[in-house]
Amino acid sequence: MKYFIRGLFLSLVMSLPVLAQTELLDKVAVIVDQGVVLESEVRTLVDEVKADAAAKNQRLPSDEALRTQAIERLILKSLQLQMAEKMGIRVSDPQLDQTIANIAAGENATVEQLRTELAGQGIAYNDYREQVREEIIMGEVRRANVRRRIYITQQEIDNLMDLIEQQGSAQAEYELGHILIGFPPETTDTDVADARERADKVMKLLDEGSEFSRIAIAASSGSEALDGGNMGWMNINAMPTLFAEAVQGKRKGDIIGPIRSGAGFHILKILDTRGIEVVEVEEVHARHILIQPSIILSEDRARKMLEEFKAQVIAGEADFAELAKEHSADPGSALRGGDLGWADPNIYVPEFKQALANLEPGEYSDPVRTQHGWHLMQLLERRIDDATEQRKEDKAYQLLFNRKFTEESENWLREMRDSAYIEVLSK
Structure with missing residues (x-):
């Protein structure tokens, strides 16, 4: 033992220069x-x-x-x-x-x-x-x-949306179709009434699906009548003020009018647009019954329950809503007969979303397993919703958030550093 301690002591002494060098x-x-x-x-x-x-x-x-x-x-x-x-x-x-x-x-x-x-x-x-x-x-x-630390008011969002709208409108261009139901010289009230009646008839034909260019050639008093009423591409700031105000917020394919001016009644069709952001999203209206497997309810039995429910509903022996109220484990929708309301399908888990994508309105799915359990679902309706305004609001919010996040990050770091103990040692 004595020799071991002496050897350990010598090894420590010999390693001191090495430790000093490491330090x-x-x-x-x-x-x-x-x-x-x-x-x-x-x-x-x-x-x-x-x-x-x-x-x-x-x-x-x-x-x-x-x-x-x-x-x-x-x-x-x-x-x-x-x-x-x-x-x-x-x-x-x-x-x-x-x-x-x-x-x-x-x-x-x-x-x-x-x-x-x-x-x-x-x-x-x-x-x-x-x-x-x-x-x-x-x-x-x-x-x-x-x-x-970030707070954004609705007023800030609205102000920024207005600014974006103004900047975007400077780039907005429309390809317009134009039909003019003109007034004769020395227009009388009767002339105005007659022109209005003809304009209303044109609008009715267009609403019923008549071809815009054909009616323009036949009925328009405008200079572009022989071109099917096509006025070509125009920047929104370059077109007549009356037209510019009328097309604001309208989309491709929209028919606008009749609009009265000193020349007569104008009917416009937006043939195409560019420089304008339009966001459309598909929404689905669906309902479902959720069965969650447990210790006393096996996976196989849960799936078979939904298969039986589907057969009963199709045969007219049971009502989907009543089955959902009685059996569904989704408390949010069960009281509504399983109704999930209108929603963007992207909010659903992938398996649920995919099953809905494969259905036609009115159809029922086979039982589908997700992380929540087994689902029997029915697609009720689909629709295309214009999400342009929501996208603009989201964009304005994100821009404000990013700006404030950068500012507040600097403030937060400075405050954290000011409250910390910092000692810079000599080099």
């Missing part, structure tokens, strides 16, 4: 609350900035200024990662792998190609993975803390 290789550069920034981290970041600047042929400030900026960035990084630790934010390896695969796909490359590219730049893949992991974590921390 000299790295040291604490900054104390940041409960964490530290190492000198090696500062040097690595400065070297990365220099390499990037050299590749872009950019001039850089002094090494001292670079060091100051690098330390500041690493302080903020440390504070965010410490907060993530307190909040319990983690990024699993599968989530990290998926993010890296998405990054590679965004560059039209595979993960293997990305690894090769990193190796060519002298970057270890494991180091890159951890950098990405930290970026994801910091992003989650920022979103969690900054989102609750």
Whole structure:
């Protein structure tokens, strides 16, 4: 034992120079609350900035200024990662792998190609993975803390929508069809009444599906009558004010009129548009019965129950709504006889959405398994809904959110740094 202790003592003494050398290789550069920034981290970041600047042929400030900026960035990084630790934010390896695969796909490359590219730049893949992991974590921390600081009023959204509308309208162009039911010279009230009656008849024919160009050739007093009433493409700011006001908010195929002017009654058809965003979404109206398997109700029995319900409903032996009220495990729709109302099918889980896509109005599905259980569904109706205004509002909201998120992120980081204990140690 004596010789063992003596040998251990000698080995410790002999290793002291090595430990001293190791200590000299790295040291604490900054104390940041409960964490530290190492000198090696500062040097690595400065070297990365220099390499990037050299590749872009950019001039850089002094090494001292670079060091100051690098330390500041690493302080903020440390504070965010410490907060993530307190909040319990983690990024699993599968989530990290998926993010890296998405990054590679965004560059039209595979993960293997990305690894090769990193190796060519002298970057270890494991180091890159951890950098990405930290970026994801910091992003989650920022979103969690900054989102609750953002408040957007409906008035702000409306104002921005008006501004977008004004900017967009300057680019809006319409291809217009035009029929003019003209007034004779020295127009009398009788002339106006007669013209109005003819205009109403033209509108009735068009509503019944008559060809616009044929009626324009036959009945229009306009100069473009022989062209089927086609006025060609016109910017909304270049067309007559009367027309510009009439076509605002209208869509391709819409027929507008009769509109009275000093020349007579005008009937317009929007033949086509460009420079105008129109968003249409398909909505479905469906109902369903949900049966959830349990310890006492097997998967097979749940499925067979719905098969029996389907057969009974088709045979007229049972009512779908009554079955839903009695048996469905979906409390939100069961009281309404399983009715889900009108909805964008994208809100449903993939299996449910796909089953609805395969149905014609009135048809019943076979039992469908989703994460919620077994469903028997019926598609009641489909419709195309104009979501342009909703999309504009969503766009305005997102623009405001992004602007405020950037502003509040800076404020949040500054406040976090000001309240933290920071000690920059001598170099």
